[in-house]
Amino acid sequence: MGHFVLDARQLMCPMPVIRAQNRVAELQPGDTLEVHATDPGALHDIPTWCRINGHEVLSAVRTGNEISIVLRVAGT
Amino acid sequence: MPSQQRQTASVTDASRASEAGGTPRKAVALISGGLDSLLAARVILDQGIHVEGINFYTGFCVEGHTHAIRNHEHAKPKRNNALWTAEQLGIKLHIIEVIEEYKDVVINPKHGYGANLNPCLDCKGFMVRKAREWMEKNGFDFIITGEVLGQRPMSQRRDTLPVVARESGAFDRLLRPLCARLLPETLPEREGWVDRNKLLDFNGRSRKPQMALAERYGFKEYAQPAGGCCFLTNEQYSHKLADLWQTRGTKQYEIDDIMLLKVGRHLRPRPHFKMIVGRDEGENNFLNGYRKHFTHLFATSHEGPLVLIDGTVDDDDLRLAARLTARFGKGREAESVTLTVTDTAGNSRVLDVAPLPASDIPPEWYL
Numbered sequence: 431m432g433h434f435v436l437d438a439r440q441l442m443c444p445m446p447v448i449r450a451q452n453r454v455a456e457l458q459p460g461d462t463l464e465v466h467a468t469d470p471g472a473l474h475d476i477p478t479w480c481r482i483n484g485h486e487v488l489s490a491v492r493t494g495n496e497i498s499i500v501l502r503v504a505g506t
Numbered sequence: 507m508p509s510q511q512r513q514t515a516s517v518t519d520a521s522r523a524s525e526a527g528g529t530p531r532k533a534v535a536l537i538s539g540g541l542d543s544l545l546a547a548r549v550i551l552d553q554g555i556h557v558e559g560i561n562f563y564t565g566f567c568v569e570g571h572t573h574a575i576r577n578h579e580h581a582k583p584k585r586n587n588a589l590w591t592a593e594q595l596g597i598k599l600h601i602i603e604v605i606e607e608y609k610d611v612v613i614n615p616k617h618g619y620g621a622n623l624n625p626c627l628d629c630k631g632f633m634v635r636k637a638r639e640w641m642e643k644n645g646f647d648f649i650i651t652g653e654v655l656g657q658r659p660m661s662q663r664r665d666t667l668p669v670v671a672r673e674s675g676a677f678d679r680l681l682r683p684l685c686a687r688l689l690p691e692t693l694p695e696r697e698g699w700v701d702r703n704k705l706l707d708f709n710g711r712s713r714k715p716q717m718a719l720a721e722r723y724g725f726k727e728y729a730q731p732a733g734g735c736c737f738l739t740n741e742q743y744s745h746k747l748a749d750l751w752q753t754r755g756t757k758q759y760e761i762d763d764i765m766l767l768k769v770g771r772h773l774r775p776r777p778h779f780k781m782i783v784g785r786d787e788g789e790n791n792f793l794n795g796y797r798k799h800f801t802h803l804f805a806t807s808h809e810g811p812l813v814l815i816d817g818t819v820d821d822d823d824l825r826l827a828a829r830l831t832a833r834f835g836k837g838r839e840a841e842s843v844t845l846t847v848t849d850t851a852g853n854s855r856v857l858d859v860a861p862l863p864a865s866d867i868p869p870e871w872y873l
Contacts, residue, residue: 440795442765443586444563444567444586444588444589444601445563445603447586447589447601448563448601448602448603451600451601471585471586474585474586475585475586475589478585478586478589478590478593479589479599479601481593482589482592482593482596482597482598482599483598483599
């Protein structure tokens with residue numbers, strides 16, 4: 431299981447969630463993905479996307495203008 | 507070969523295998539985030555069909571960008587309505603970015619534009635085609651949409667609904683649950699995958715039947731985008747896009763172009779340049795991300811907007827732009843405002859100007 435980082439900063443919603451979705455499609459169950467974004471909508475959209483697709487959100491924090499979300503890819 | 511057989515013959519081996527194996531039927535639902543697509547998916551879920559949603563991001567989608575940019579929108583909970591809809595339904599949602607492919611739909615619509623630069627019929631055909639490709643690739647059986655006969659003047663008429671089915675290649679694998687009983691039977695109905703009697707016969711522009719059905723399902727909160735979920739249906743936005751095409755002499759655009767059309771006041775004081783004026787701190791911050799690509803200016807003696815200049819300007823143009831910039835800041839009543847102007851090479855200089863009186867700004871400068 432690996433840990434991966436996705437830079438989605440400066441992208442407007444829904445692009446951060448699209449990039450996260452496409453990256454997750456390349457990962458294995460149990461892998462973790464750390465997404466960095468600046469659009470405040472990502473703080474809501476990426477966890478929602480995770481919930482409806484069964485992925486686990488390990489953390490979602492906003493520090494200043496930057497958002498960091500760590501998710502664990504669901505098993506098949 | 508009868509027409510119907512010829513039409514359904516376009517399905518893939520994966521889809522046929524799904525039928526032959528007796529696996530649960532699967533539908534892909536176009537989810538816009540509005541009420542109609544929410545209800546259409548729910549109607550089909552109620553019939554025991556496995557439904558997953560698909561949503562296309564064209565760059566012109568209303569929600570997202572602008573909701574996040576302006577200060578006064580920060581107080582509202584910001585959400586992606588398509589994701590929210592999927593969560594209400596308990597289905598997966600696949601968001602597909604189609605920005606590049608969609609350009610041809612906007613630039614060369616085979617069926618023309620609606621009241622503004624909205625190519626609704628081509629757009630619907632494009633999205634159903636993309637959904638059909640997704641369906642075939644993923645072994646799904648049919649496509650559902652929230653279309654309602656007679657609801658939209660261009661893409662949801664009795665004579666244009668078949669156009670979408672035909673030009674998308676979906677043919678009778680395209681089911682519109684909200685008005686299916688007013689339309690010819692589709693494959694899912696003929697094959698008994700869904701019960702036609704449990705589908706609906708909504709017709710016309712009234713939203714009351716949808717609202718009543720939403721209440722019956724217990725959906726208390728849902729998006730009701732006025733004029734749809736696309737900026738191209740907006741008159742002012744379309745005017746700005748037409749201006750962009752006209753002044754560039756070509757009907758082309760990049761994603762940054764259409765993003766900037768959503769933000770700020772746009773003024774064209776001279777044919778060869780346009781100004782994009784931030785209306786609040788949020789828009790100024792957004793425009794700041796583009797400043798290196800444009801000559802830009804802002805007041806230093808007073809609070810005011812960041813302004814991007816799109817076009818080539820000489821000293822007289824810059825002075826006019828500076829006076830306009832001063833007009834939109836807190837120094838608008840001052841005798842003189844000091845501004846910094848920076849060109850695309852990063853060279854800055856200072857200008858002192860008198861703000862342009864409001865009476866000297868012709869309405870036609872505003873795009």
